[in-house]
Amino acid sequence: MRHFFYWLILGILGFSLLTACNHHTPQNISSLPKQPTAECRMVKHTMGETCVPIHPQRVVTLSSCTLGNVLALGVKPIGTTNEVYVEGNSLSSINGKTDGIKLLGLSQPNLEATLLLKPDLIIGVDWFKPIYPLLSKIAPTVLGEIDFINWQKHLSFVAESLGKQEVEKALWDRYYQRIEQLKQALGTRYQGKKISFITLGSNQLYIDSKNSFSGSILSDALLQRPAAQNLDSTYGAFPISFEELEKADGDILFVTTYSSGGKKFLEEKQQEPLWKSLKAVQENHVYYVDFMSWAATHMLGTDAVIDDLFKYLVNTP
CATH class of the missing domain: 3.40.50.1980 (Nitrogenase molybdenum iron protein domain)
Structure with a gap:
């Protein structure tokens, strides 16, 4: 987190992802060749291993928990999803840190809008497994496990994906100091x-x-x-x-x-x-x-x- 009702949201999310994958596959994404990455390192995740850029410059996040961790680690994504709508501004919870970040969707990302952003790394959670093949055509994509009662693990996964393990350590030092x-x-x-x-x-x-x-x-x-x-x-x-x-x-x-x-x-x-x-x-x-x-x-x-x-x-x- 998060709460019991998130598993209801997860069910809705899973249905919408499957629907999107089966019926709304943009042709210009599905036909894209896999793009090689010149300088990269391997990251293990729920879909296997992916070679991610050593210094990603255009990161897209999938889920609010990924977004918050990426921001906390000092990286500002260019786009994100946010599964829970907050009236007035669905990204308002990050206290102004989301200015300029494009909202790509609530229950699922708009794949064509994601493609237009030209990301060099997509980081998300395992809710998005059904559309992983499409996401990985757009950019190197890593999906971490999400267990809301073990939320700390996702922070570690995001830090590894970004090569920000030292920043993660500093964040924990600051947390326990506070x-x-x-x-x-x-x-x-x-x-x-x-x-x-x-x-x-x-x-x-x-x-x-x-x-x-x-x-x-x-x-x-x-x-x-x-x-x-x-x-x-x-x-x-x-x-x-x-x-x-x-x-x-x-x-x-x-x-x-x-x-x-x-x-x-x-x-x-x-x-x-x-x-x-x-x-x-x-x-x-x-x-x-x-x-x-x-x-x-x-x-x-x-x-x-x-x-x-x-x-x-x-x-x-």
């Missing part, structure tokens, strides 16, 4: 306190478990979770009914929504007695955070989550 600064700033203020994090979609509520993207950051900061959230789950999150809302309660409650349907669902539930009965609500300790940051599953997202923890847990009275 975590230590946060722990020192928190002191004993939240000792014994429970920190809850929930996401609302259209007519559905999800709880983040301990092994989610945001959960891993909270754990590193030694922040405790409510009993119902202090566990690992297959997808890093799990749905609950609104009648089970007490599982979402805590001394501090972080809330996010995805899609306009999530915002409407939250507004409706905020008027109900069950929501108003939550301890965090009654004590005015509910904080609304950005979905694309707290579900990021990339290194740029860690900064956004840590910034929010400083903002609401350290600097808020």
Whole structure:
């Protein structure tokens, strides 16, 4: 990250990719000869081995988690996909770092638009296996495994693909330095306190478990979770009914929504007695955070989550 609902998105994505591959193959891509790369090195990935440029200049990323990691490693892609739409600007979560990057699609890349960008390297995740043959005709393409509860592995894959392993090490050094600064700033203020994090979609509520993207950051900061959230789950999150809302309660409650349907669902539930009965609500300790940051599953997202923890847990009275 990311969440249970991402596997629903993944199912939609897989269908759309297969449909695109079977019915919308641009002739000018399928007939392209494989382009040799003069100076390259081999990278292992889910589709085998590919010789990638030693110093790529025109990188395309497939998926928001790949995009965030590439940006964190100091490389600005020329184009990207972004599987989750955010109202107003689907790339808004990267805090202005996406200016000038062409959006190539949400559920799948527009192959002809990708071809026109003339990339020299395409990096993505294994969702895009069905169109790998077409992508590899456009440019050397590497697809890494994506497991949202082991999001750190994708950062390492992207770093290897770009030859940025030293930068990756520096990013982790900085991450743990920020975590230590946060722990020192928190002191004993939240000792014994429970920190809850929930996401609302259209007519559905999800709880983040301990092994989610945001959960891993909270754990590193030694922040405790409510009993119902202090566990690992297959997808890093799990749905609950609104009648089970007490599982979402805590001394501090972080809330996010995805899609306009999530915002409407939250507004409706905020008027109900069950929501108003939550301890965090009654004590005015509910904080609304950005979905694309707290579900990021990339290194740029860690900064956004840590910034929010400083903002609401350290600097808020």
